[in-house]
Amino acid sequence: MKSSRTAQRAAVAHSRLAAPRRSRSVEAHGADHAPRSTRIEVLVVDDHPAVRWGLVQLLSEQPDLHVAAVATTAEIALAQAQHQHTDVAIVDYCLGGHNGLWVARKLKALERAPRVVIFSAYANDHLAASCAVAGADALISKSSLGDDVCHAIRSVWRGRRMIPRVHHATTGTLRDRLDNDRERMVFGMLLAGISDEQIARTLRLGARELAATRAEMLAKLEALPARPA
């Protein structure tokens, strides 16, 4: 009895989540009555139905969190964030097509940029460094408990940065992939958690220039290392 009911509920949720354009109806099960101003509006981006469903359910039950939108791909996520006010986006790293870091970079370029939490099964050093470069605010493992996920969302909303420390050997390997001093400097500063404004001021870069540098750096960091053919 119970299991069939759960399955039914899951099926309803799936059909709802499978059509992200209609996902504003998600509000229906955000059954809390906290005043809108204190609620954190969350965008959930994950291509796996069960994880997406689990996240939406979990976040919906938190009185201070509200699932504003749900997306299954990078492009839909970006469109959602443009149309819907979002405070924090929780983004799976492995999406079909563009990955979570692409989403992070694009979201950060928006006028009212949301905070970005990258949610990944492979929360390793390499990804942590790439997250810092993409401008994500947090990297959490997919083996985190639900409480830790909620905590991360609240923390980044308050302005905390939760990128794990990168091992210096990895930093070295990755820095070697950057081919000019400016990129290497920006890389070091981003890993140290220095804010964009400060980096821009220190290196006398425009915001747009810094964004372009980040995109180039990310391409180099994420590209597989060159090897002889």
Place this chain on the structure above:
Amino acid sequence: MSLRTGPSHPALAKRHRYLPLFARIVLANLAVLGAACLVVFVALAPNRISELAADEVLVVTLCLVTLVNVVIVRRIVLPLQRLTALARGLDPAAPRERFPGAAAASEAGDLAQTFNEMLDRLERERAESARSVLAAHEAERMRVAQELHDEVGQTLTAVLLQLSRVQHRMAPHPAPELGEAQETVRASLEDVRRIASELRPETLADLGLASALESLSDTFSRRTEIDVHRHIEGDLPALTREAELAAYRIAQEALTNVARHARSASADLALTKNHSGVVRRVRDYGAGVRNGTHHAGNGIRGMRERAGAVGARLQIGAAPDGRGSEVRLELPAGSRA
């Protein structure tokens, strides 16, 4: 029959660099006989020849002919015998064993050269087939790792999120079993991740061999409590993706063997340069390899195949100082074979 098809064969069509054995024997015999005739007819003169002298000339000529034939035939047969002995003792597992004297201008030299060419072809063929088998293996491993990550891992994450919800609903008195269930799911998520990354070493693809070996030895130490002392040089020559994968997989296998058989509390893992490429060594301080028995294992055969497929040299044996064993792999820089 074979003579008719013979000249069209490229190897036979090639001109000999030396006088064939048959011609040498005939010519030498003719020369000796000619000399004997000269002695008889010119030096001794036919009218002065006595019965005795004729016998002596005949005996001396025969002796000389035999001697010349023995010398010429021996020069051919000795290398042939050596070649036979070498061919019999050839270790198919040890690559790059070649016959010496292939450059000598003689039938034996030709044979040795042909033999070496055949060994080259065989080795190439074997490396080629090993390479395709290994590529198929790797593709299969990738697929399994991907499935593990995409299906099992994601589902476990979803379960973890659901358990958190249940815990919230039961607050402030959640059942203690709930916490245990969460820990169990987390542990199995970690297992899935570990197995997936053993199957598909993503660090290798992302960060290269040095980082991958570091993380391999870290994981190994954590799991087996065997200390791994690393010595990884910076600025190593670039290797092909296949060579890196071979080095990684052989290190993985060697460490597994250390944990299984060596009964050693520590191991060394080194990655250094040499004149032609990179040397990767794994050694332990344990029971060591008993000579002759290390050919049997499947793991070791797999290591040899991997090494052969990328043109690397693999040596497995006792460590230089006699304590424990060592697996040494020499990888040529940049090239495949």
